[in-house]
Amino acid sequence: MMMNKLLIVLTTMGLAIVAKAQVIQKLTLQESIQIASDSSLQSFRVNNLYQASFWEYRAFRxxxxxxxxxxxTPVEYNREFIRRYEPDSNIDVYRIQQSLYSSANVAVNQNLDMTGGTFFIDSEFGFFRNMxxxxFTQYSSVPIRIGYVQSLTGFNPxxxxxxxxxxxxxxxKKQYLYSREEVSESVIEHFFTLALAQAEYEMAIDNVKSADTLFHIGQERFKIAAISQADMLTLKLDAINANNSLKNIEIELKKATFNFRSFLxxxxxxxxxxxxxxxxKDLSIPIDRALDYAQANNPDYLGNRQEIMEAEREADKASxxxxxxxxxxxxxxxNQVAGTVSGAYRDPLQQNIVRIGLSVPILDWGVRKGRVNMAKNNLNVARISVQQKELSLEQDVMVTVSDFNIQQDMINSAEEALDLAVAAYNATRQRFIIGKSDINSLTLSLNRQKEAQKNYISVLKNYWLSYYRIRKLTLYDFERQAPLSFLFDKMNNVR
Known part of the structure; x- marks a missing residue:
C-alpha cells in the first residue's frame, strides 16, 4: 500500500554520490522541534531576548x-586668570591663580516606593591647595550627613x-514560551517541506522506472500493432519527461534539505x-477553554495591560x-575645615540644609496644557487599541481552534483518498500492461495518485501547524493537559 510507503522513513541523504559508512540519525517531528528549540539560531535569539528582560527586572529589584x-574627583588642577578687586587703587585687576583640588564621597541611598523620595546617608572628604x-592647604570633612530628597508635585515614579x-x-516569561512555539511552527514548515520534497523524489524515481517499463512494453506491443504509433510516442515522451522531472525534483530536494539543516x-x-x-489521535479542543487559556497566558494580554499602565503613568505625570x-x-x-586631616575631623560643627526648588509657569502659551491633553488622548487611544487587539486575538483563537478540529476530519478523508488513488493506479497499470486500458487512463490515474499523496502530506502539515498555533496562542498543551510553563521551569531548573 502506498499509505504504508508514505509512513516509511524518508531518507534525505539519498542524493549523495558516495555514502560513507556511518550512523544515520533518525529525526521525528518532535525530535526536530526539540533540536531547534535548543540549537537553532532563532532559539538563541529567543533566549537572549528573555535574558535581556530578566536583567532589566533584576535591575528594577x-x-x-x-x-x-x-x-x-581624584585630582582637579586649575591655572587661570581671575578678576579681583584691589581696594588700595579701587579697581578690578586680573591675577593668576593656581589650585589643586581633590574630593571623595561615599553615600548610601534608599529609594522609597511609598513617597517617591530618596533617603541617603553619606560622608565626604575634600582637599584644597592654593599654589x-x-x-595654603585646607582639608574639609563631612563625617556624616543624613538627608532626604522628595519631589513635591505628587508624581511618584x-x-x-x-x-x-x-x-x-x-x-x-510568557513571550519566551510564545516565541518557542513560533520556533516549532517554523520547524513544521521546514520539516514538511522536506517531507514533501522527499516524497516527490521517491515518486519521481518510481515514475522513471514505471515510464521506462511501460515504454519497453509499448515498443513490444507496437511491433505487433497492439497500440498505435501515437500511443508509443506518448509513452516515450512520458519516459523523457519523467527523467527531466526527476532532475528538477533533485534540485528542490537539495534546497529543502539545506534549509532544514540550516534552521536546525x-x-x-x-x-x-x-x-x-x-x-x-483524535483530540477535541473546546473554543471556550482555548479562549480562557489565551486570556490567562497569552503575552499579548499582558502587553495590553502594560500599554494602558504606561499611558496612565504619562497622563498622571503630565497632570x-x-x-x-x-x-x-x-x-x-x-562638617569642619582645617589645615590638617586630623583637624578636619576634630570638633565638627553642625550642618543643616533645607532647600526647596520651585518652578511655576507664568506664560507658556498652553504648552503644559497641551501635554496634559495629549497624554489623556494617548490614554484613550491606548484603551481603544487594546480593545481592538483583544477582539482580534479572540477571533484568531476561535478560527484556529475551528480549523484544527476540521483538520482531523480532513486527515481521515486524505488518508482514504490516498489509499483509493494508490489502488486505482495499480489496477489501471495492470490493465494497461495486459492491453485493457489506454495511455490516457493510465496518465490520469498516475496524476491522481500524485495529487492524493501531496494532499495527504499537506493536510498532515496543516494539522500540526494548527495544533502548535493553538499552543502558541494559549500557551497550553492540550495533549498533556498542562500549561507550557513547565518549559520555562525546565530552562530555569525549577523543581
Whole structure:
C-alpha cells in the first residue's frame, strides 16, 4: 500500500554520490522541534531576548534595595586668570591663580516606593591647595550627613515602576514560551517541506522506472500493432519527461534539505533521516477553554495591560506637573575645615540644609496644557487599541481552534483518498500492461495518485501547524493537559 510507503522513513541523504559508512540519525517531528528549540539560531535569539528582560527586572529589584556609591574627583588642577578687586587703587585687576583640588564621597541611598523620595546617608572628604602668592592647604570633612530628597508635585515614579516592571517581566516569561512555539511552527514548515520534497523524489524515481517499463512494453506491443504509433510516442515522451522531472525534483530536494539543516543548525557532515509522524489521535479542543487559556497566558494580554499602565503613568505625570515643578532637599550632619586631616575631623560643627526648588509657569502659551491633553488622548487611544487587539486575538483563537478540529476530519478523508488513488493506479497499470486500458487512463490515474499523496502530506502539515498555533496562542498543551510553563521551569531548573 502506498499509505504504508508514505509512513516509511524518508531518507534525505539519498542524493549523495558516495555514502560513507556511518550512523544515520533518525529525526521525528518532535525530535526536530526539540533540536531547534535548543540549537537553532532563532532559539538563541529567543533566549537572549528573555535574558535581556530578566536583567532589566533584576535591575528594577536592585533599585529597591540600598545602594552604596563612591563618588570621587581624584585630582582637579586649575591655572587661570581671575578678576579681583584691589581696594588700595579701587579697581578690578586680573591675577593668576593656581589650585589643586581633590574630593571623595561615599553615600548610601534608599529609594522609597511609598513617597517617591530618596533617603541617603553619606560622608565626604575634600582637599584644597592654593599654589599662588599666598600658598595654603585646607582639608574639609563631612563625617556624616543624613538627608532626604522628595519631589513635591505628587508624581511618584517608583510607585509606577512597582506596578509596571513586574508585569513587564511576567510578559517576558510568557513571550519566551510564545516565541518557542513560533520556533516549532517554523520547524513544521521546514520539516514538511522536506517531507514533501522527499516524497516527490521517491515518486519521481518510481515514475522513471514505471515510464521506462511501460515504454519497453509499448515498443513490444507496437511491433505487433497492439497500440498505435501515437500511443508509443506518448509513452516515450512520458519516459523523457519523467527523467527531466526527476532532475528538477533533485534540485528542490537539495534546497529543502539545506534549509532544514540550516534552521536546525545541524553539522554539515552528519547524515539524518526524517520520519513522518503517524496519524494523530483524535483530540477535541473546546473554543471556550482555548479562549480562557489565551486570556490567562497569552503575552499579548499582558502587553495590553502594560500599554494602558504606561499611558496612565504619562497622563498622571503630565497632570501633576502641569501646575508647577518643585522639589525638597533636607539634610543634617556635621562638617569642619582645617589645615590638617586630623583637624578636619576634630570638633565638627553642625550642618543643616533645607532647600526647596520651585518652578511655576507664568506664560507658556498652553504648552503644559497641551501635554496634559495629549497624554489623556494617548490614554484613550491606548484603551481603544487594546480593545481592538483583544477582539482580534479572540477571533484568531476561535478560527484556529475551528480549523484544527476540521483538520482531523480532513486527515481521515486524505488518508482514504490516498489509499483509493494508490489502488486505482495499480489496477489501471495492470490493465494497461495486459492491453485493457489506454495511455490516457493510465496518465490520469498516475496524476491522481500524485495529487492524493501531496494532499495527504499537506493536510498532515496543516494539522500540526494548527495544533502548535493553538499552543502558541494559549500557551497550553492540550495533549498533556498542562500549561507550557513547565518549559520555562525546565530552562530555569525549577523543581
Amino acid at each position: 536592585a533599585a529597591r534595595l540600598p545602594s552604596l556609591t563612591l563618588n570621587m 599662588g602668592q599666598t600658598a 517608583f510607585r509606577w515602576e512597582k506596578k509596571i516592571e513586574p508585569l513587564k517581566y511576567e510578559k517576558a 543548525n545541524l553539522e554539515e557532515g552528519n547524515q539524518f533521516e526524517i520520519v513522518l509522524p503517524q496519524r494523530p 501633576k506637573e502641569a501646575a508647577f515643578n518643585a522639589d525638597l532637599w533636607l539634610s543634617t550632619g556635621f
